[in-house]
Structure formats: structure tokens, C-alpha cells
Amino acid sequence: MSKYETYENYCRIAHNYFKGFVKDFKPSRKLKEAIKFTGMKVKPAEVYALAVASVFALLLLTLILFFVFILIGIINFAGILICIIFLLLPIVMYFYMKDYPILMEGKEKAHSSGDIPGVVSYLVMALRINPNMERAIKFAANHSTGTFEKVLKKMMYNIRTGKYSAERGLAVLGDEWGEVSPEFKRSMRLVVASTSDKTEGRRQETLNKAAEVLLTGLSERTGDSARKLHTPVMMVFTFGVILPLIFIALIPLASFMGFGVGAPLIALLYIIVLPAILYILINFIIGYRPVTIPPPRIPLSEYPEFKLAPFVILFGFLITLPGFLYLSGVKIVDLGALSMTPILLGISAALSGYFIGTSYRIKRMRDDIYAMEGEFGETMYQLGVILSEGRSLEDAMSRIKEMSRDAKSAEIFAIAANNVRLFNMDLKSAFFDSKAGSARKVFSDTIKSAVETIVAISSRGSASIASLAYRLSDHIKNMRAVDAEIKRTLGSVVSSMQIIAGVVGPLVGGMISGMSNVLAGSMGKVIAEGAGMFGFGTTAAAEPISPGIITIIVGIYVIETAIILISFSDDLIYGGDAVMKKYHLGLYIPAATLMFITSAWAAGVLIGGLGG
Template sequence: MSKEKKKSAEALLKAEEVKRRELQKALKISEIKIPEKEEFYPYPHEYMKFLEEVKIKPRSLYEKACFFAEGLFPLEPDHKSREKIINDTKSAYLNVNPRGVFSLSILVALFEMIIVMFSLIFLNIGLVFGLFGFMLILGTFWYLYSYPSSKAKVMSIVMSSDAVLAILYMVIYMRASPNLEGAVKFASQNLDSPLGWDLRKLLWDIETGRYSSADDALINYITKWKDRNKEFSESLNLLRNTATNSERRESIYDETIDVILNGTRERARHYAADLRMPMTLIYAMGILLPVMGLILFPIVVIFISDSVKPEFVVFGYDILLPAVLYIIVNHILSTKPSTFSPPDISKAKNVPPMGKFLLRGALIPIWPIALIVSLPLVLLGIIGLSDPDVYSSVNFSIVLVFGIALSLSVYAFLDSYQKIKVRGDIEKIENEFTIALFQLGNIIAGGVPIEQAIDKVRENLKDLKIAELFDIVSLNMKKFGYTFEQALFDKEVGAIWYYPSNLIRSIMQTIIESSKKNVKTAASSMVVISRYLKGVHEVKEEIDDILGETTSSMRFLAMFLSPMVAGVTVTLAVIILRILTNLGSAMQGIVGAAGGGGMSVAQSMLLIPWAMGGKLPIAPFEFQLIVGIYMIETATLLSIFLNGIKYGEDPVGTRQNIWTILLIGIIVYIISWFVTYSMFGGAIEGLLTPMVKT
């Protein structure tokens, strides 16, 4: 008997494989791995999933550091601070306690203080660096101590970005089955995000009896969100009222969608208006003025050459200024209201994880490729820095900067282009799904059988990508005799698995449930849901336009204007430094002849700095390296800022922005240097050379 069962199972597997191959051949689609169909589980599974994603996740570096510091040197904060840290860590889902946070902050500050004091006493770093060191101590302490609060704000923004989708899922579910608790379950299943974690935690709190009833739990949850996202709180309250106001249930559903969409639109509009001053501050104080301020550097060298050291400029421009710019950018993004999160691509097959890309089925680490691409340029640049010719050494330093920028660009490009393509396809399909759903609902409502209705929709939408979904459904129903549900959700050849969109999958699940009541109910659900989706799409497009007006100017400044100004600045600085070097050689003789005696104060200030053989405290190629590295840092920070304004925390989009802005920006910077120096460098030096000789 066992052999017969085994043969039967093997035959069944072969038959399924034949079906899949026939489907792929008919539709000319590449073979992909089909994920298992997700099933609905009772509450214990919900909480187990919550634990797997949040509580038993691998500890972050911050969590490990807090644990270590608490064990090494446990310190207890005051009661008020303790309560605040506890609330923040809960909101941020950080596995730390107040003692660990406070101990880590104090320990790191003490360690930095020891280093600064040692450097001041034994290494003679100077009072300026000592002051910066103490500023760094205060900044580090505040960063570590306030990290849970900052993380809680970020988590709140990430959760809020899925609020519209959560309400949409709940309304879609409640139209088929008016039960808010079931709607919360449905939303938590289809949100693989922090808001999904939050909803699963709510369900577990209801199950374990933490609240006397599900209604009490929802009231508490609504209250918690009142200050974070007022529209989300109001929408949940409206859905809760449908239990006591059944005659207005349908209109309340529509009102709920309007509340969350209008609130999101208004938040984005006010945020975009408030962004103008901060963005001006970022550009003026963080980029333009610092770069233009470097023009004054060669003039400063004339008067205080003994006090000017390259380390000061490096620290100020390549460490301090980017740190300040990062703090400003981070603060602005922390005030960003909820809009829309990018589509989830976690269920998409053949999509590599972060840090890798897919090549012929193999996952390839990206960083070795980025290193190999840039290493020859970096080595060539380092070797050429010793060239005695000023122009050549500056060019070699530019090669070094370009190598660093190319490495970062290659890494960001390889880590984003495959993922961005999949995400773009999902966005396109979801946008087209609205039209398809509306047409399908109207055709079915007219009494047309489901199979014929699908064929009509296929014909109407044959030029759109979403038509492929209905091609697969139609083929499954005709060739294999599947029902509409089987044609969509069959584990082997179901059409839904070829389109890894949580939105499409969840909506089709709801429509299938509605069709079990009667076909007209399913058709009505399709039309209503398509109207909801259209409203969501319109608001999303409007928000993109609102924020686009604000970010487009900053993108232009980051890619073109700022690099161009930096290139001109480097040209002017190099010309002035070369002139000063030549003048120094000539004036050395004057200082030697005068012996320093009989000169006025003004003459001494101008002549004595060159008495050491015409050498300057910073070489032209060093100056270019400082500016070039600063440009790379600011381009990266602005890429994070621009993507954060639109999508919030989105590593894929951030990498896409980084390689685009950084690569274009560094090319503009190099072109600006060569063009301006070719036009003015030789002419100016030629005019001044006779003066130096005389």
C-alpha cells in the first residue's frame, strides 16, 4: 500500500509540474519559485510571529552595547528619566532597559574624556582640538542617551506611513464581514511592517485578557494614536462606531477612507510649506557658504600661516560640518508626517537581500566588486600625489576623490537597481489594478459569467501590464478547469503568486470571500474597492507633487550647482596658493636682505610668513582632497534627506538616490575644475609671473 501511495504522490507532483510548464510556455514567462499560500492562524500564531519579528530578533549593536555597559558599570537614572526611557524603548521595540542606556552613555563619555585629556597633556593637540573634543563628548552622550527617544520617533513615522493602507485593509474586510476585531487581524496579516507588529501585539493583548474586552483594547489603542496620528485615530474610532450604528455602516466606511486620505493630504501640504526654511538652511549653511568660505582660506594663510594646520581644515570641513548637517537633516526627517510607504518587495522572488545582487541565480556580495572597481583609481591617485608639479598633483588628487565616489556609487547602484525595478513593477501593477477591478466589477454586475468577464477585461487592458494577471487566471480556468479562487491562489500555478503585491493579494482574498455569498456582492465589492483605491492613488500623486516641488530644487542644487561652485572654488584656491608659493620664493630674498629689521608691522605680516622657503601650511592637492571628500559627504547626506522626505525610512530608494546624485555631482565637480582652470588658471599665473621675477 505504501508503494502505491508513494507512486500516486509522485504522479500528482509530475502532473502539477506539467501544469506549471504548460502555463509558463503559454504565457512565455520565466520560471519563478512559487511561495506557499499563507493561511490564517489563531491568536497564538499571531503572537509567535510578533515575537519572531520583534522580541527574539538578533540584538542590534546599540542593544549589545547597553547590555555590556550595564554589566560592567550599572548606573540607575532618576525616576522621571527612567519612566521616559521605558516608554521610548517600548515604542521603539528596543530590547534595552533604562540602566543599560544610562550606563552606556556615561561610560562612553568617560572614555572619550580620558582620551581628550591624555591628548591635551601628552600629545599637545592644542586648545582648539581640545574644545572640539569636549563638544564631541557632550554630543556623543546626548546621542546615546536620547537614542531610544529618536528611535521611537522614527518607528512612529514608519508606522504612520502604513496607516492609510491599514485603514484600507480594515474597510475592505468589514464590507465583507462587519467585525472590527477580524478587520484588525486581516490588516495585521497583510502588513509586514512595524504597524503590523503593533496590531499583532494588540491582538495578543486582547487574547491574554490584558483588557476586559476587545472594545476596551481598541479604545486604548485609539487613545495611544491620538497624538501620533490624529487621522488614523479618528478613522479607527469611526470603524468602531459601526458596531452601534449599523444603518449607516456603508456611509461610515466611505467617511473613514475620506478622513484618513484628507488628513494625510493636509499633513503633507503643511509639511511641504514648513520645509522651505529648513531646506534653505541646509543648502546655505551646510553647503554653499562653507564651500565659498574656502576661497578665503588662502588669504587667511598670509596672516596666520603658523597657526593654520591642515588638520584643522580636515576636522572642520570633513568631520564637524557633515556631523552638524547630519543632525539637521535627521531632525527635519524626524518631524515628517505620515504619507505613504513604498511597496513591500519582501515576498517577491528572485530579489536579492540588501548588500547583494543576483547574477545568473547566484547571490554575489557587492562590496568586493565596489572595492575592485575603485582600487586602481585610488592607488593611482595616491601614487601621483607626490608629483612635484602642482597641476599634476591636484589632478591625481581628483582621481583619488573620483575613485572613492565611484566605489560608493557602484555599491549603491548594485544594491538598488534590481530591487527598484521590482518595486517599480509592483507600483505599476497596483496602479493599473484599480482600473481592472472597476471594469471586472461592472461587467460581472451586468450578469456576465466570471470566465467571460475575465476575457473581456483581458481584451480591454491588453496594453497594460495588469493584463498578464488575467491571462494567467483565464488560462488556469480554461485549461485546468479551476474555479476563480483556484486560478488565483493555487499553490503551484495561482496567478496571484506571480505578482508579489500584498495589496492585490489581500483584495482578491476579500473578493473571493464575497463571491461565496453571491456574485452580485462580489461585483459590488469590486466597484467600491476600486473607488477606494482610486482615491488613495489620487492622494498619493498629489502628495508626490507637493513634496516634488520642494525637493526638485534641492536635487538640482545637489547634483549641479553645488558641485559647480565647489569646482570653481578649488580652481580659485589652487591659483591663489600657487601665486602665494611663487611670491614666497621671491620674498624670501627680501626678508633675508632686510633681516627683519626696520620693517613696519604691515610689512612684517606680509613678508615674514614666507621666510621659510616659500612653503605654505597646506598644499593645493590637500586643499582639493578636503573639498572633494566634503562634496562626497554632502551628496550622500542630501540623498538620504531627499529620499526621506518622500518615502521616509527606505534603504532601497536611498541607495538609488545616492548613486545618482553622487555620480552626477562628482562628474560636474571634475568638469567644473578642468574648465575653469583651463580658462583662467594659466592666464592669471602668466600675468603674475613677470611681477614675481621682478
């Protein structure tokens, strides 16, 4: 079943009703390539039909709202302004749906591009042992995941059926992904060229160069990508977060001028329409994310069950009860405009508890893997040193633990050596046996592939294994250094997004909400005295929205923007990894909520008191 099945069905339905609008549609080459890459079972005309249908549907919704405004008697300047804002959604949605396959292609390539360093690493490791390109591609296919696993296995099929040679297949692969990663294209050409080198030394140098070109290129291009992302990020912050919050302060003024703006309309705008536009705009930006190395993949079978989920949800619900009771007229504690904020606290507590509970232990497992990978390069170097002394591989594996007492990666070799000696296992089983293998619970592709490479040449002399261990050590250290450099370079953009989501956005939202509530209270007194506003709007001022309702609407909007921005920042640096996204959402949602409530209270006190 296609993961785009729902989208494909909507495209076909839209085409049935709007085929007359798309009969002259001429699709771009980019759209055709995107449909082919993503594997969507749709025609370009059907994609365009859905874009047209979405415009008609949203325009119809806007028209319905317009008539509703007429029926309830708020067809004034404010109502017309809201309708105009609603008209932005069809425009944004049209371009989003029209380019949806292209956006998904960019998203998939951006996500899969994180596997590029791994693919090159597997090819280089395999070719260091044997200059057989077909076997190297098979090794890379068996260790890759996602898009590259499919691409490499399809390449193996084409090679075996004689469609093209292994060398030609890698060259084509480099060309296809050259737009996403130019350094990958250059690296593939060097990998292919390595099989033509006459001497072993020259071949190893070419393979070293292939890995170096990729890692250096990734590091340099990340800096350029981070600089290019700065302007879009600031535009999202300004027009997607701050500007809508500033308009909140104008609501009491609009009411005072006689332009009645109802709470349902504001809720619809701030809880649904504006977050939807922000989400769509972010999806246009995410395609510019640079190549990053993904975190270690842990099998779903190893994920611990979060048994406290029902209790977390119940706990969050209990926190919300005072807010809902106040909304229904039962005032347990009267905090003025903040009386319904327990609703925000309960929602954030439930979301935070669930996200942290389902990700924290997995993150700790990953942290252990990162620590093991960090020391593994040195472990491989020490293995090479011991082997250079003329000792056997089994003896070197036993002694390496003595040289690296605190290194967990050294235990992999020590336990494997005991398996060989005590249980008479062969070397491969000593590492990878499903019950007793020393590396069976090591969820690091880097470590496992390096160990497999050592096992593959274990029949050769100690000097050959030592030489390979030194090269693997350098390669792993370079990979770690580049990964650290990429994260450091992207850190400025990501930290800006996180500060905006967790601090600046909620702070501004709380201050504007508090100020709006004070203005609403002050103007409410004027309205009670029957004052108008110089002939603007109606002859009398409209009833202002309850300060508590404004606070809850803005609070929900702040939580939604925090979720969108934190998800975006994690997409940039972790490639959409669900575990890291959940973990950071669990941290920032309550932080944003508390910051919003605190700043709303402080603004109310400083400007004139929440009680009016």
C-alpha cells in the same frame, strides 16, 4: 536578538563606570515611552550614562589633540580654533545620545506610519465583507509588515485572552498613533463605529468615510509638514554644507598670516567631524517627516544577484591608481591641483556602479507594479460593470481581458479564469497557488488584498460582488490620487535637497577649492620671498597645504555630504527604503563628483589658472 543590542551593551558598560553621575537622573515620561515602544532592553539611567560617557570620551579626544598640537608646534590661533570646533561634537553627541531612544521611536514611527493607509485599507476591505471586527483585525495583521504586524498580532492575543474587546483594541491603537497621524485616530473611531450601524448601506457609508478621512487628512497634513521642513533644510544647507566650504578659502590666508594648519587636521575635520555633525543634525529633523505611502515590498528571494560587484570595485580601483601614484610621487599626468582627482572619480564610480547594480532591476520591477496598480482601479470598475450584467464571476474574469487588452492587471483575472476552467482549480488556488496562481508573482499588497476580498465573497451573487468591485475601485483610485499628491507636495523639499547634494554643494565646493588653490599658489610665492604678515601669528608665514591635498579633502567632503543629503531626501519621501536610496545615490554621487571637479577646474582657470 535585538537590533539595538550593540547600543544596549554600550549603555550597560557606560553605567558601570558613570553610575555616580546619573544617580539623581529623573527620566521624562517621553523617554520611558520611547524605550518601551522600541523594545530596547535598557534603563533610562543607562541611557543617560552613555550620553555622559560620550561627552567624556570626546572631550578626552579633544584634549589629546590639543597636546598633539603642542608637541608638533602648531599651538596657535588656528589650532585653538580647530579645538573649539571639535568641542561642538561632544555637545551635539550629548543631546543625540541622551535622546537616542526618543529619536529611534520617532524614526520607527515615521517609517511605520507609511503603513497606516494600508492598515486602514485592510480593515475597511475586510469589514465590507463581514462586520466582524476580530476577523478584520486578523486580516489586517496577516497583510501588514514591520511594527503594525507586531502590534496587530499582539492585539489579537489580547482580544483572545479577554484583556479587551476588538473595538477597544482599535480605539487604543488610534490613540497611541494619534500624535503621529491624527487622521488615523479619527479613522479608527469611524471603523469602530461602522459595526454599530443598523443598515448595510449605512455601514458601507461609514467605512467609506473612514477611508476618506484618513486619505484627506494625510494629503492636507503633508503640505503643512513640507512647509515646516523648509526652514530646517535651509539651515542644514547653510550651516552644514556651505559655511564649512567657505572656511576652506581661509586656509591659505591663515597660512600666510603664520597660523599653520596641517593637512591631517583639515582632513580629520572635513572627512570625519563635520559629516558626523551633519548626520546627527539630520537625524533630529527626520522625525518631522510626514506620513507617506511606502513603495511595493518585493521579497528578498526575488532580488537578483549582482555578479559584477567585484569587477565594479576593480574598475573603480583602477581609476584611482593615477591619483594614488601622483600622491606617492609618480606623476603619470600632471594636472596641477586636479592631479589627485582620479581618486574621487574611482570612489564615485565604484559606489555608483554598486548602488545602481544592486537596485536598478528591483526598481524596474517596482515601476511595473506601480503601473499595474495605476490601472487596477479601472480594471476593478470594469469587472463590476460586467458583473452588473448578471454574468458569473468566472465569465466576468474571462471577458475583462477583452475590455482591457493592454492592462496587465486584467491578465491576473484572465489567467485565473483559465486555471479554474482548464485545471479545475478552486478560485483561491487559481489566484494564489504557489506554482500556477495568476497573482503569485504580483508583489502588490493593494492588488492582492483586493483579489482576496473578491475571492472571499465569490459565493455571493453577482450583484454583491459588483457592488464591492465598484467600492474597491473607488478606494484604490483615491489611494493612488493621495499618493501622487503627497509625492507632489514633498517634491519641492526633496528636489531642493537633491539639487543641493548633486549641483549646488559640489559647485560651491569646487569653486571655493579652485579659488583656495589659486590663493595658495599666489601666497606660496610671497612666502618663498620671506614675507611676513604685519606681525600676525608667527614672525614668518607658514607653509601652505598642497593645493592637490585641499582638492581631495574637499572632494571627499562633497561626496559625503551628497550621500547624507540624498539619503535624507529619500527618507522623507520613501520612508528609508533601501532600494530607492541606493538607486538615487548611484545617480547623484558621480554627478556631484563631476560637478565638483568641473567647477574646481573652471574656478582655477577663471581666477588665475591652476598652474599659478
